[in-house]
Amino acid sequence: MAIENLIWGYIYPNEAEIQWSILIVLYPYITGLVAGAFIASSLYHVFGKQEIKPVARFALLTALAFLLVATMPLLTHLGHPERGIEIMFTPHLTSAMSGFGYIYSFYLIIVLLEIWLSFREDIVKNALKFKGWKKLMYSSLALFSYDISEKSLHDDEKFARKLAIIGIPSAAFLHGYVGFIFGGIKANPWWSTPLMPIIFLMSAIVSGIALLILLYLTASWLRKKAINYKTLFSLAHYLWIFLILDVALEMLEIISMKYESLEEIEIIDRLLSDKIATTFYGVQLTLGIFVPFVLLILVMVMKNREKLKTLMVAVSAILVVIGVFAMRWNVVIGGQEISKSLSGTMTYVPVFFSQEGVLPAMIILILPFIILTVLTFILPPWKDMDAEME
């Protein structure tokens, strides 16, 4: 399509090209899933919610699988990926982005330690049980320390809990900070708001819990095991609570923008009514929040009929995961579709085959599921799920 057809009104001549593509939509989406999954696991690890225990370790593995790919969309997007490491060596501290390397690394260490501590007993048992390369692998994972006495395990648990307590603020920071990357840009009226970090965080938790629900259902189905309804409906309950917080903040943002009606309101109105009308009102709000909100209420009030309720929870979770993706899209792409001249709009047209295209985005999004599958073979988290059923 000719570039003229993608432009409405007047945009600054340099704005014809959208700079941050679908890969940058993935970045907050993936880190959000990481933060959300971690926070879901800490419902058990920190807050001692026993009903979450069956999926707590699984949630940690999920967080790790997504965390391992979180840097990929960013690096793929850079004009000079080989210089990316400079962000660690010579961070320019006034930039919100400069903290990324450190926050990411710190969080990775926390997640790894947390996983190690909660799987240590299994690792040691496997190291003692297996022979050959498997023995070597598990012994290395155990760091050649095989003490699984009751006292030692108790110490592990205590330490894991302390770690998870640090983990919550760091998960919140990891993702809140991603929100600030956008929220701190005064040049862009669609991004610039102090609410952005907290909106990002709430949608992160929502997407993380929904993802965990979907993965739990898929794992149970693949392993032909019965679903622990107590766990499932408890997750659904938390999903519902965080959905309310999420939508309240998102609405607050839009309502105050409309109410204050600053000079940018005309272009924001155009963005909402034209550029991202479908993805915002349709996908993000209606399908992503309103429908699951109603479905989850029904799940909570309905008695028995577990199969139907499970289906409703599953549908809600799928909608939420899609809705949060739409939310990231509406922020990242939407913000770039309005001109900073406040007088025009442009259109992002995704390409399939290119360094910043849909294909690499799809690969990056599929990768964590493969990593997670591998992880569950090395560190099976199923024991907790099955134990609760007996």
Place this chain on the structure above:
Amino acid sequence: MELSRREFTKFGCKIIIGAAAGTTLIESIATIDAQEATSSKNYDWTKHYWGYIVDTSKCIGCGRCANACKLENHVPFDEPVYRTWVERYRITNEGREEKVTIDSPNGGIDGFTDDIPADEVKKAFYVPKICNHCENPPCVQVCPVGATYETEDGVVLVDYNYCIGCRYCIQGCPYGARYFNTEKGTADKCTWCYHRITKGLLPACVQACPVGARKFGDLKDPESEINKILDKERINVLKPDLGTKPKVYYVGLDREVR
């Protein structure tokens, strides 16, 4: 080929005369710049603080500035990227409301066409745009590796050997003054022709402007033309509410201009 002595002498004379004439021509072109140009080796950046003035009432929208800039700084002509450009504003009546039509086709390089009948246009003017070299530059603030920086003499530059190409600065600039240089894989922007101003020359856009709508000078020099204009005229800057403190000052800036 065999040359007689006579032919050899004739040939030799031609070469000498030709070479001398050629040198004179090159020299005479060079003196246009060389009269003012000094070596940038002696340049002391602590002694200057540069500023820029745009008088919108003078601009005729010829686009020579934007063209000169692309030539001088090797900005690709076939990509929609500009270090400077000219915007046209036309205000017409639409019922009881005023309608503002803004355009800048190819940055104004090829001039403008009359697609609205002249008698319908109530008010029209051109506004040249360029990097504001802000005193408080958001692009410098957001660069995660410090690849974009302010020089001592108040110019915002990009270190092309250091920029990682994340494009956060392009997002951070409220004026659309930055672009992505696909060849270098880095961000790029106006330098106020730093290679020229450190030799005592004017930026290419200022030199190319036939009507003096663009002025460049030293804010540290009380006698400079731009200081005299700043003292005399009513001045505005673009998007002053963002607190960026631009050093491109506008004379006759209309409220429609952002």
